[in-house]
Amino acid sequence: MSVEVNDKTIKFVHRSGAAAKIYLYGAHVTSWKTSDGKERLYMSRLAKLDGSEPIRGGIPIAFPNFGASPSAEDPSLSAHSTVKTTHGFARDAVWTYDPSSTSGGGSDSVSAVFSLSGTAIPEPFPRTLSLQYRVNLTADSLTTSLTIVNAGAEEFKFKALYHNYFAVEDSQKVAVSGFAAGQGYVDNMKGGSKEVWEGGDVPMKVETGKVFQDVPAPLQLGLDDGKSRLTITCDGLSDCVVWNPQEKAGTSVWSDMEKGDGSRFACIEPGYIRDWKVLPAGGQHTATQHLVAER
Numbered sequence: 317m318s319v320e321v322n323d324k325t326i327k328f329v330h331r332s333g334a335a336a337k338i339y340l341y342g343a344h345v346t347s348w349k350t351s352d353g354k355e356r357l358y359m360s361r362l363a364k365l366d367g368s369e370p371i372r373g374g375i376p377i378a379f380p381n382f383g384a385s386p387s388a389e390d391p392s393l394s395a396h397s398t399v400k401t402t403h404g405f406a407r408d409a410v411w412t413y414d415p416s417s418t419s420g421g422g423s424d425s426v427s428a429v430f431s432l433s434g435t436a437i438p439e440p441f442p443r444t445l446s447l448q449y450r451v452n453l454t455a456d457s458l459t460t461s462l463t464i465v466n467a468g469a470e471e472f473k474f475k476a477l478y479h480n481y482f483a484v485e486d487s488q489k490v491a492v493s494g495f496a497a498g499q500g501y502v503d504n505m506k507g508g509s510k511e512v513w514e515g516g517d518v519p520m521k522v523e524t525g526k527v528f529q530d531v532p533a534p535l536q537l538g539l540d541d542g543k544s545r546l547t548i549t550c551d552g553l554s555d556c557v558v559w560n561p562q563e564k565a566g567t568s569v570w571s572d573m574e575k576g577d578g579s580r581f582a583c584i585e586p587g588y589i590r591d592w593k594v595l596p597a598g599g600q601h602t603a604t605q606h607l608v609a610e611r
């Protein structure tokens with residue numbers, strides 16, 4: 317095992333040859349290579365990596381908002397309404413890496429912990445809020461685990477999501493499994509209408525934006541593009557967005573992607589987003605995803 321640390325990134329290499337790279341900006345995993353040398357995450361060649369805007373590709377963390385910021389009408393969300401970018405502040409905050417958190421060597425995995433606390437929590441969010449993010453790498457898996465701690469005297473509301481951009485050979489051939497017939501979802505391609513899934517795999521042949529809500533636990537998903545297969549098993553997350561802009565990638569809407577990039581990735585985004593999760597005073601919540609490459 318080896319760990320390379322510089323002022324912006326941490327790179328782990330597992331003894332099998334598997335590797336992961338994480339930017340402190342956003343605690344953003346930008347590369348995950350399995351032991352066969354295959355890159356499992358898409359990264360846009362136009363992604364800005366200098367902290368000037370959220371990174372396009374990899375595994376962005378959405379927290380404490382998902383989507384546009386809420387209006388401040390609900391006083392309990394007044395801090396959330398101040399976030400200027402979509403998907404909250406976590407993906408464009410600079411996290412701290414504690415070198416003593418890295419473990420590995422004799423074990424079959426390498427892991428490290430990143431945190432966001434104190435003055436790194438942007439005002440007006442309470443500084444009694446803190447986040448811990450553990451990334452664990454084995455030969456053929458990557459596990460990410462986000463723990464949200466509310467040490468304050470008042471409850472805190474949040475949404476959280478892993479906005480995974482998986483690399484695929486051709487998104488036209490992608491099948492996303494894990495949703496049973498009868499499962500409710502919101503179709504953003506139909507103006508946010510509430511729909512009922514008919515069962516079977518979710519395709520991505522055209523622009524897709526489906527938000528599966530309240531999936532019975534355990535949330536277990538599969539991604540197959542005919543050449544590679546991944547499974548995603550989640551804990552503490554019950555919703556999932558399946559998203560691909562297809563031909564809109566590389567237009568003015570997503571100008572940090574190249575034209576044609578819609579065919580290069582599949583976004584499968586497990587989260588807790590259908591409603592605000594209430595974290596009581598003194599409470600904590602852990603949201604975990606376990607990604608396993610099967611071929």
Ligand SMILES: O=P(O)(O)OC[C@H]1O[C@@H](O)[C@H](O)[C@@H](O)[C@@H]1O
Binds near residue numbers: 403525559
């Ligand atoms: O451009 P962003 O903020 O990274 O968001 C990308 C997309 O993320 C998806 O999860 C949302 O469903 C889309 O509505 C959104 O456009």
